[in-house]
Amino acid sequence: MRRTSLALLSAALLVALPGVGTAQQGGTQQAKPPAARPQAAPRGPQLAAITLSGRYLAARVAEQDHDYDSAADQFDQALALSPGDPDLVYAAFRLRLYAGRLDTAAQLAPQVLSRRPNDGFGNMVMAVMAVRKGDYKAAERQLSRTDVENQMGVLRDYVMAWLKAGDKDFTAARAFLAKLKPAAGERAEAPALVIAAQIDEMAGDKAAAEAKYRRAVELDKNSLRTTLAVAEGLRRLGKTDDASAILETYGEKYSDAVVVDGLVGPNAPMPKPPSPATGIADILFNIGGILASDQRSQNSDVALIFYQMAASLQPEHDFAWLMIAGLYEQFQMVPKAIASLARIGPSSPLFWQAKLRAAALDAQQNKFDEAVSRLRVLAAEKPDRIDAALTLADLLRGKERYADSVQAYDTVINRLRNTDERHWMVFFSRGIAFERLKMWPKAELDMKKALELSPEQPHVLNYLGYSWIDQGMHLDEGMKMLQRATELRPDDGAITDSVGWAFYRLGQYDKSVEWLERATEQKGDDATITEHLGDAYWHVGRRREARFQWERALHQKPDKDRIAVIRDKLANGLSASNDKPTVYEKAANGKQGG
Template sequence: MRSLILSLPRRYYHLIAALLLVLLLPAACASSDLDSQAPTAGGPATLSGTYLSGRHAQAERDMSSATRFFAKALDMDPDAPGLLRRTFTILISEGRMKQAAKMTSQVLQKNPDAPIASLMAIVDDLKMDRLKKAGQKISTLGDGGLNGIMAPLLGAWTALGSGQTSAQAIELLRPLDKEGSRPLFNQHVGLINDLAGDPVAAETAFLANTDKNGGPSLRLVQLLGNLYERQGEKAKAETLYGDHLSHNPISPIAGPALKRLAAGRVPSPLINSANEGVAEALFGVASSLVQQNAAETALVFGRMALYLKPDFPVMQILLGSILQRQNRLADANAIYQQINPASPYGATGRLRTADNLDDLKQTEQAIALLRTIAAENPTQADPLIRLGDLLRRHDRFEEAVVVYDQAVERIGQLTARHWSLLYSRGIVLERSGNWQRAEADLLKALEFKPDQPFVLNYLGYSWVDQGINLDRGKDMIRKAVNLRPRDGYIVDSLGWAHYRLGDYVESVKEMERATGLKPEDPVINDHLGDAYWRVGRKIEARFQWRRVLTLNPKDKDVRDRAVDKLKNGLPEVP
């Protein structure tokens, strides 16, 4: 069976290599019987019922309701330390920073070592320009867990903001100058030197990370390139951006930066104050926490970063992605919509907004947004590719063909990295009845990616289904199965190839394996029923066709065929 699933790798921001495995937040889970313990509508609100309702809302990612329930429970019992901590943490994770700041001292009275509250107190002091108080609090932080990372960063930037020299600030970073945290150390040495007016020392520190890691991260390219541009080092900037673009063709920063260079425009510094340096530190740690699957803690760090630096596009992208992974799509879109449209990440935020709108069943709004983005960026193919993918997912194949054609026209010369576009266009062309063009696209995609299992399967299945190139098609599918032996759709294709070639015994063997891998798929169950019928296992065949109907296939033809076969069986093989 042809799979319409196109799995492409996603890129993430890797800013620090330190292992940050300490989780600071309470688990956002609730007991399985919360529904039965929640207060009933119209009944009296109790402390336990209100609290459990908050836990349930938190588990369901309804953070607005969770915050409301916890705050109400806290009003009932202001001295409950666990409830106080949970309410405080959720306020931060929801970006209600002023409310959280007011609660900080109350949390610390209950637990002077509370890590999130301690960090929030420092961040709030910095926000309110209480640098001396911030410095005093930083000096009391322990060196365990994330404090071992944050204390040197906070201390260094607060010292710089308080008028100390860059050398004094960098000395406070020294605890990070060790294996595991050295990339973070180098980056902030570079940032401190840049802000202090020493571009040579800044470049040296930034390049140390490039040498160490074999290549600069996306954020390092942005920071170092920004430094080069401001220092008039046009050739270095062009080389940096060009190399990055050659390895990352869809990079959000390289294209705009090269255009800016060509136009002779000089960007503003990315870090303009000590507070923005702290925000950068919080962003770096949040990025690492995401890589360690500590999304709840990363969310807290991200909110603090935006509290200090509200216009922080790369942090907003990261925060939105965390919310997306938590399936809080409307909340993610609210973050994306706050991104400065002039930022290199503005387009990324809008594209993600469109994806989320579609997942929220607001498909027409998503289509309209993607068309607007494509019209506003007449040389870019990505918005059109996203639109084509969306239309394909909704079986609007003829519309998708038109959009993919426009994307190809914008690209011009296709290269190996465009195999997925050819594959996607091949699918919608085949579904639109234009097999000649579809076959050409699929063959070209295989020319670029000879071992791509999805393309091998789709083309091989199409040939077998049409009764052409049967042996070659079966060989392609077998190769795809070897590459993805646990993919039920591809295994089904191999079974169907055997079926079309009249090898029904072997077909049953593969079809049974396919249904074991994808028991919920109606087409695969239908195919197994056909194979059973051909080997004389007619009772089992009828069972499979009945199962097709219980699976409620979206395709009416699949349902109608199953109904007909239950009534009449299969015709004799000529």
């Protein structure tokens, strides 16, 4: 039988886990609106029915908006009106999980399991509560009630290994791990070695643990989680210098991402020993990561539950808090995201990331000036780093404060020690700011530098190629760049629009129509693309269709400076006052003017 990787095994079991369904359903059969229970109402049966239905509907609306705290509150109040309703019990249980209220979810879990004895989340919540108390046998009994094939699957075997280790049955723990051991060279080999090393450490087999830790970091030098786990293990085994060297090497290599200062040196706190709680928390975190990487939004919602269970077992699980914050940001719940980032402590290598992210999130709460001030302080605090200045530059550019953003990008570029491919975006972004400031020679230099660092970047090819054509420069080379960009990103409506509009500026209106029609198919809600198509239709004699497209553009939230222009086109058609000449006409007019 072929050995399967940890990640693939975990992904496979999640397909049938309860909760992996739509965001509204939470992966379970959607509860029907509960029937009113007149006896639960203090002011009469008719009012009770309205109140109960109102609570239910308010909860559903909040859930659809990812406002799980409000949804949980509403379901709790509905449940108070009809405490025996099994559908409400399950809905309240599920929303308490989404809201991260595991303790109160555990209060409802016995009622859930009385009707759904094999329910995955019901059993998992009870198992998590047992692990937190150190009652590993109770957790094992809880998990044994879960349907192996349809619910916990492989996840249960990894959890069982940790539970057996908690009961000091290390032979049984290793037997569970042996069943799931990835083949040499598989991506999951290093994480599996870390788990085995931690269990060896718990068993007192220091030599075996050290060998596995060293092998894991050798296999997976690019993973921060593996690096941290190995460094912690080696420190506990008395290999402090080796641990510090591993951390410093990683911090130097990925200095744009992490700060390991708090983990290195004589004052660094001694890491806590491995335990079933921390081990199971990591497994739950891994499951959340697989779900969050799925493009379907409903899986991102369920990932939140796994991350929160991980944080419940290990409150200092900084990776979980960072991912929870990211999901809340995705759900546009910015205060919740900031509160989650605040859980990451100063000694964590993720603390710097958390501070940067929290500062940037302030800008989404109408605190733009505060965000700028905080980022400037952070940029000055660590003058050898680029991330705070880069976050500041991007924020300023997004607010169209182009001159200020250029200054911040200058700071970033001056701090670069070894410029490589990953820095193309810095030069590209500064180039955009220069272009918006009408400083084209400087913009062009930055665009060329970005292409030098990463020659096949479609966005740079698109921007530079179009800019050349729009200015009547390097026409053949510019068109080749645009067509290469479309080969790299054939479904990108913005790039397709650039090609269409370039043909327009070259006076090749038939080709322009062809490309712009394709662009509207790819990105039909973009006012700029729609307006461009209307202009091209006008030039090929399709004037009724042109006006139809301009009318559409007016309803697609165009930039404010385009509204009057589009209305003029609707009233008068294209004219010298509202149309762009071809690059040849522009050149001829320029010569005449001279």
